[in-house]
Amino acid sequence: MDLYLPIANLSVNALVIIGLGGVVGLLSGMFGVGGGFLTTPLLIFYGIPPTVAAASAASQVTGASVSGVFTHISRGTVDFRMGGVLIAGGVVGAGLGVLIFRLLQYWGQIDTVIGILYVLMLGGIGLLMAKESIQALIALKTGKRVQARKRRHHPLVAALPMRWRFYRSGLYISPLAPLLLGMATGILTMLLGVGGGFILVPAMLYLLGMTTQSVVGTSLFQILFVTMATTMMHAMTTKAVDLVLAMLLLIGSVTGAQVGTRLSMTIRPEYLRVLLALIVLLVAARMALGLGWRPDEIFTIELS
């Protein structure tokens, strides 16, 4: 079933895109991540122009995180104050991302930077996750318990001035720390079309030292609003949001997300984390191959 994408200027097989959205949605439901880190590279691989891919993937992440946010709000596991600070940072970051995007485009280095960011980010976090989840698996097999990490925020965070109380996160820290963190993920969202949950969740846990219960809900809350802001900024500046493409992705991903959520209840979380770590490392390796071994295309064309 071929369908013409009016902004991307090409026709795609609608079922393939819906299926792609479905797979990403399945993963996002199973692991509680947005899945943007998979959508953008897969769309580019399919032949969609990179800018259109990143711009349209952001709205897919919005759709995938909506129902999660509602669930977490009803459970009371969203720290609105912390979320608000993160969103403020995220929106500023997305704005900065637009400037960085333009600058890199002008220098002609946008695809290299996107590639390097993907490799570093996914590779680093994938390895971290793999190490932790394998440790957890070994502990599960041998029956030994992993020593729980002492929850404490990073000394750098403690050094920042002006402290606020974040009750649900169990923190008394400077709002500058989550603001900067939000900015960093906002930039990533704009550049890569990812939600940034990958960076956000570990950073909230290990840098800020938030309570585990409120981490996922709050990060989803931030992702929801920042991807909305990013979609808007793309619509206003790059004008690369393809509604037809976004719609197809959404149909797949919102359905997949629901299936994934149910599936995740039947599989042990330890196995899930190993699986996710593998997928993340696989994407990172694919990107690294393009950077170090051989790029997909030697030449690129851009209108001037």
Add this chain to the structure above:
Amino acid sequence: MQRRALWRLAPALLLVAANAPQLVPDVSQRDIEIQYSFTGADLLLFGAIVYPDGVRPEKPADIVVVLKGPEQSITMREKQKVAGIWVNADRASFRSAPSFYAMASSRPIDRIVDERTAAIYELGVDKLQLSPSSLNESAELSRFQQGLVDLRERSGLFVERPGTVEISDGVLYRARLPLSARVIVGDYTAETFLVQDGRVVAAAVRDITVRKSGFEQFMATAAEQWSFLYGLTAIALAVGMGWAAGAIARRI
């Protein structure tokens, strides 16, 4: 006096021109609309060769048809390995790169015309005049041009089909050229050349318009002109669908 003499000569010159063969070309579709199911189009370029007094030459003539899209000003970048990483290292700019180019001929082009004639009439993807606007060496430029041709050929935007023009009875010709789904909107031209003994003896042009219509046109305009509303719609769609899916899943 002299000028008047020249004017009297003019009809005589025309008479000479009338002695040359003429082309009466047409295309199967002058107006191509891009709609939701657009996966490209197959264009039939056909027509008749009219010889003066209906006398066909002994040696059969050749036909070359060229379908050209709007020209674009482009910047190309080339990746090179720098410190172990492939980065964009070199660039070149061209002022007039056709966004689409398709050519069909009755025989391989190098057997119909010589290099120079092919270059003058831009017959063949390697003969396109791209008007470089950056200061690259000519070896570099030809490398970039090859890169452009390779990229566009793989996405179906540059097509060469030598030997596919059928000429029946020496007077009727027909050729089929594919229009990729990736074409941009704008004014296209279908040129037909009649070649005899390595010389172009007649040429004719037909215009073709490619445009988005209906929903596709609306979307493209909306994204360009009402970008705030467009963005808002995208967000509303995402939130609405995500919420609806959650609500439905809870019921099941």
